Amino acid sequence: VSVMLALATTYLGWWRPAMSEGRRVGPAWLWAVPVLLILGGAINLSSADFGNLTATFVLSLAVGTLLIGFAEELMCRGLLVVGFRGSLREPMVWLASTMLFALLHAINVLFGQSPGATGGQIVFAFLAGTALYVARMVTGGLLVPILVHAFWDFAGFTVGASGVTTSNGVGFLLAVLGYVLAIVGLVFVFRAKSAEEAVAGSGQEAVAV
Numbered sequence: 001v002s003v004m005l006a007l008a009t010t011y012l013g014w015w016r017p018a019m020s021e022g023r024r025v026g027p028a029w030l031w032a033v034p035v036l037l038i039l040g041g042a043i044n045l046s047s048a049d050f051g052n053l054t055a056t057f058v059l060s061l062a063v064g065t066l067l068i069g070f071a072e073e074l075m076c077r078g079l080l081v082v083g084f085r086g087s088l089r090e091p092m093v094w095l096a097s098t099m100l101f102a103l104l105h106a107i108n109v110l111f112g113q114s115p116g117a118t119g120g121q122i123v124f125a126f127l128a129g130t131a132l133y134v135a136r137m138v139t140g141g142l143l144v145p146i147l148v149h150a151f152w153d154f155a156g157f158t159v160g161a162s163g164v165t166t167s168n169g170v171g172f173l174l175a176v177l178g179y180v181l182a183i184v185g186l187v188f189v190f191r192a193k194s195a196e197e198a199v200a201g202s203g204q205e206a207v208a209v
Contacts, residue, residue: 002071009079018078020141025196026189030138033131033185034148036178041148044171045155049162061157069150076101076129077136077145090193094133094186102126128152128175131182137189 009015050058080097088096102125109118132145139145155171 002067002074005071005074005079009074012079014079014082017082018074018142021137022140023196024140025137025192026134026185027192028138030134030181030185030188033178033182034135034139034144036174036181037128037131037135037148037152040171040174040178041152041155042171043174044159044168047164047166047168047171048155048159049164050158052162053158057161058158061161062154065154065157066146066150068153069146069148072101072104073132073142073146073149076104077132078142081133081136090197091186091190094130094190098126098129098133101129127179127182130186131178134182134185134189137193138185 009018076097080100081093084093084096102122105121105125106118108121109115113121128149132149135145135148136142152175159168
């Protein structure tokens with residue numbers, strides 16, 4: 001999947017707009033969103049029983065989750081964002097790309113996951129997608145969202161594979177706090193993006209005149 005997405009991005013010539021926002025959008029305090037997700041993932045990871053895991057497994061999982069983070073972020077916070085910006089205003093760009101990211105997780109019901117659990121996963125994927133969209137905007141590119149996404153998945157899969165059955169409430173609460181900040185931060189991101197577009201539009205009008 002990663003190779004196919006990379007080839008598609010190359011064919012479209014979208015590497016720069018997909019990977020880079022061009023500038024940081026939104027207030028600096030929104031850096032707290034990716035930081036909270038990283039901290040939450042680190043706390044979750046600390047509860048894993050590494051004695052039940054081999055080094056080869058952990059390394060393979062790290063590579064696998066990095067590829068997942070790269071593929072899903074390139075597609076949803078990269079290509080979809082760039083594509084939707086051709087015809088939609090930024091609030092709808094966020095909504096459409098994040099909704100599609102959330103719905104990607106509906107496929108898990110075909111692999112035996114219960115409809116209730118899948119519905120809950122879709123909701124949390126939408127919140128996580130919002131946080132990752134905000135992370136793209138405030139950091140100015142896709143690198144941080146890729147790393148945050150990969151690390152969160154790595155922590156969760158590692159804990160599950162190590163045999164730990166009780167979740168770490170602190171890590172979960174930090175993630176929820178990050179989601180809440182991201183939702184609040186959307187207002188500031190949209191406002192900053194709108195002002196940026198207005199300036200760009202007036203500049204183009206001046207050149208045309």
